[in-house]
Amino acid sequence: GAGVSQTPSNKVTEKGKYVELRCDPISGHTALYWYRQSLGQGPEFLIYFQGTGAADDSGLPNDRFFAVRPEGSVSTLKIQRTERGDSAVYLCASSLNRGRTDTQYFGPGTRLTVL
Amino acid sequence: SQQGEEDPQALSIQEGENATMNCSYKTSINNLQWYRQNSGRGLVHLILIRSNEREKHSGRLRVTLDTSKKSSSLLITASRAADTASYFCATDDYIQGAQKLVFGQGTRLTINP
Numbered sequence: 462g463a464g465v466s467q468t469p470s471n472k473v474t475e476k477g478k479y480v481e482l483r484c485d486p487i488s489g490h491t492a493l494y495w496y497r498q499s500l501g502q503g504p505e506f507l508i509y510f511q512g513t514g515a516a517d518d519s520g521l522p523n524d525r526f527f528a529v530r531p532e533g534s535v536s537t538l539k540i541q542r543t544e545r546g547d548s549a550v551y552l553c554a555s556s557l558n559r560g561r562t563d564t565q566y567f568g569p570g571t572r573l574t575v576l
Numbered sequence: 577s578q579q580g581e582e583d584p585q586a587l588s589i590q591e592g593e594n595a596t597m598n599c600s601y602k603t604s605i606n607n608l609q610w611y612r613q614n615s616g617r618g619l620v621h622l623i624l625i626r627s628n629e630r631e632k633h634s635g636r637l638r639v640t641l642d643t644s645k646k647s648s649s650l651l652i653t654a655s656r657a658a659d660t661a662s663y664f665c666a667t668d669d670y671i672q673g674a675q676k677l678v679f680g681q682g683t684r685l686t687i688n689p
Contacts, residue, residue: 465618492675494676494677496677501681502681502682503664503666503679503680503681503682504619504664504677504679505679506669506676506677506678509676517676520676550617552618552619554619556675558675563675564609564621564624565621565675565677566621567611567618567619567620567621568618569617569618570617570618
């Protein structure tokens with residue numbers, strides 16, 4: 462079956478611009494996660510959705526970052542007034558959310574470069 | 577902030593040899609997972625070990641967990657060129673029903689033919 466997909470695979474933008482990153486989770490997965498990975502580092506948690514609601518957004522670095530999941534499936538991560546420090550690979554993951562031993566399945570990521 | 581550290585940061589071995597990577601973490605956990613990442617993109621789930629387990633096997637992979645030392649190891653036996661990748665351990669921060677994963681910095685493994 463289809464895995465988690467993310468679009469675009471690469472995004473180059475200029476400082477100050479607005480970007481949207483899209484995640485299509487595995488069908489039937491109710492939990493959706495966004496992570497950010499800087500070069501040479503492990504992924505860092507940004508936000509978690511259970512259904513349509515953001516259950517935990519404690520990892521969002523500041524109010525320029527926002528994410529939505531209006532129908533409980535596809536999610537969009539939105540970044541306003543991008544800064545060079547936002548350059549990273551943005552990873553999305555989904556899971557069935559069956560409890561404490563749930564496996565998260567990751568997409569290929571979107572590589573964001575802010576010039 | 578990241579939970580733990582992998583050791584070594586980089587490892588280069590010959591094909592056919594065994595590769596061992598270690599992970600240390602800081603807080604109590606429910607489970608620990610290992611992931612593989614090729615070329616800095618998507619992560620592939622390898623194995624999950626629960627906090628009440630000490631060892632787990634999956635094919636050529638062997639994972640151990642020592643909760644008293646807050647450490648885990650991943651052993652890959654009979655390595656192949658295709659095993660070249662970065663390997664991350666991830667612990668769970670289970671809050672509000674969310675299994676938020678906290679990753680280490682990873683070990684970059686290179687298998688030389």
